[in-house]
Amino acid sequence: MPDGKVYLLGICGTFMAGLACIARELGYFVQGCDKAAWPPMSEQLASYDIELDKPCAAAALGHYDTYIVGNAMCRGDELLEALLTRRIPIHSGPQWLYEQVLQHRRVLCVAGTHGKTTTASMLAWILEFAGMQPGFLIGGVPINFGISARLGQSDLFVIEGDEYDTAFFDKRSKFIHYRPQILVLNNLEFDHADIFKDLAAVKTQFHHLLKTLSADTKVLIRADEAALQDVLEQGFWSQREYFDIDNDDADWQARKYDDSFELLHRGQTLGHCRWHISGEHNIANAVGAIAAAAHVGVPPQTALQALESFVGVRRRLEVCGTYNGITVYDDFAHHPTEIKASIAALRSQRVSRILVAFEPRSNTMKAGNHNEILAAAFDDADHLFFYTPADLTWSAESVLQKAKPRWSCYDDTVQLQKAITEELRSGDHLLVMSNGDFCGLKDELIKLLSV
Known part of the structure; x- marks a missing residue:
């Protein structure tokens, strides 16, 4: 068992925090640094007794055997510059994970613009339900497990395949390092405008991913996804199957009902699932997961039974609670497709009023790359409260002119909070959407609504 000391720069990111926990399970002494810490990753690190330095500082220099650099770290950071000056070796998280864990496991990877975490x-x-005790590293916290990563007790390892870059010194997508035996491709759209010039650049990284796969790798592809087909046409050397909803041409498909779905494989009905998860997009996610599990020996009927007890993922349309008749949800959606899917999933529950508080926090959103389709993403909401941070580069008022729901913009979170609480009434459903902490808005609203 390893007895070295590992230090992670940028430890509070979802990937890096999960990696830190796996390193601790491997037997390493683990510490790290970041600019800030926030739940749920700060809580997870604390549960593993992993200490955090804020911010990164050169004081950590020379006290550790291995330094792992997260992709959020940039040149100019005090500790990073000291490591480079001393010529101390640095490692990327994905490469370290492959060398320490993945090369010894059967890897099941989920990739695509949307739905990876779920x-x-x-x-x-x-x-897990099938008794296989897999390891995993996921970009969120599955509520059934309560943690985002673990080493596991078998040779199976599930990993979320992120297309974001690996590190400041390795601009390949993270998933290039994982070499999976089973790959699920959900979809492909333009995102991450801070590192990708256009959709073609994203497709190139997915093409490179396919080039790393062996001939016997199973690739499960969402049918009727034109961008994914474009990638396949650039070259494909593995085995493929397709999955979808209500598509008889797919190998695996689901037929959806109000609160359940039927699973078919090449026309043969395999069973039904009545579950607690909302949204058509999640049915597609489920079919991809079932198909992947089938290729490591899980009978589809067992998989369907497992999903009936699947609770969901923290910050993915997560119910925070009901306060004085008002139900509050926390959602990570930050792309118009995800925003639309989350609101539609909530609307499918036949709720009364849906109020959305939204923070445009991702680099792609702040740059205005989604402006043409952003307003329509909120069509199923009744009222939109739109936060306009100081670094937003475009006029939200202009973009939202075409929005169907009532909307209002606020550049101050105190005024935003006041406006929301004045509008809310018993029976409402409040959806707080951000891929950050939204200046603590959700927690402040819950405090006010609890009185």
């Missing part, structure tokens, strides 16, 4: 969480839970 699909990977479903897949890990299916394997």
Whole structure:
């Protein structure tokens, strides 16, 4: 068992925090640094007794055997500059994970612009339910497990395959390092405008991913996804199957009902699932997870049974609670497709009023790359409260002119909070959407609503 000391720069990111926990399970002494810490990753690190330095500082220099650099770290950081000056070796997280864990496991990877976290969480839970005790590293916290990563007790390892870059010194997508035996491809759209010039650049990284796969790798592809087909046409050397909803041409498909779905494989009905998860997009995620699990020996009927007890993922349309008749949800959606899917999933529950508080926090959103389709993403909401941070580069008022719901913009979170509380009434459903902490807005609103 390893007895070295590992230090992670940028430890509070979802990937790096999960990696830190796996390193601790491997037997390493683990510490790290970041600019800030926030739940749920700060809580997870604390549960593993992993100490955090804020911010990163050169004081950590020379006290550790291995330094792992997260992709959020940039040149100019005090500790990073000291490491480079001393010529101390640095490692990327994905490469270290492959060398320490993945090269010894059967890897099941979930990739695509949307649904990676939820699909990977479903897949890990299916394997767990089937008694396989997989390891996993997921970009969120599956509620069934309560943690985002673990080493596991078998040779199976589920990983979320992120297309974001590996590190400041390795601009390949993280998933290039994982070499999976089973790969799920959910979808492909333009995102991450801070590192990708256009959709073609994203497709190139997915093409490179396919080039790393062996001939016997199973690739499960969402049917009727034109961008994914473009990638396949650039070259494909593995084995493929397709999955979808209500598509008889797919190998695996689901037929959806109000609160359940029927699973078919090449026209043969395999069973039904009545579950607690909302949204058509999640049915597609489930079919991809079931198909992947089938290729490591889980009968589809067992997978369907597992999903009936699947609770969901933290910050993915997560119910925070009901306060004085008002139900509050926390959602990570930050791309118009995800925003639309989350609101539609909530609307499918036949709720009364849906109020949305939204923070445009991702680099792609702040740059205005989604402006043409952003307003329509909120069509199923009744009222939109739109936060306009100081670094937003475009006029939200202009973009939202075409929005269907009532909307209002606020550049101050105190005024935003006041406006929301004045509008809310018993029976409402409040959806707080951000891929950050939204200046603590959700927690402040819950405090006010609890009185």
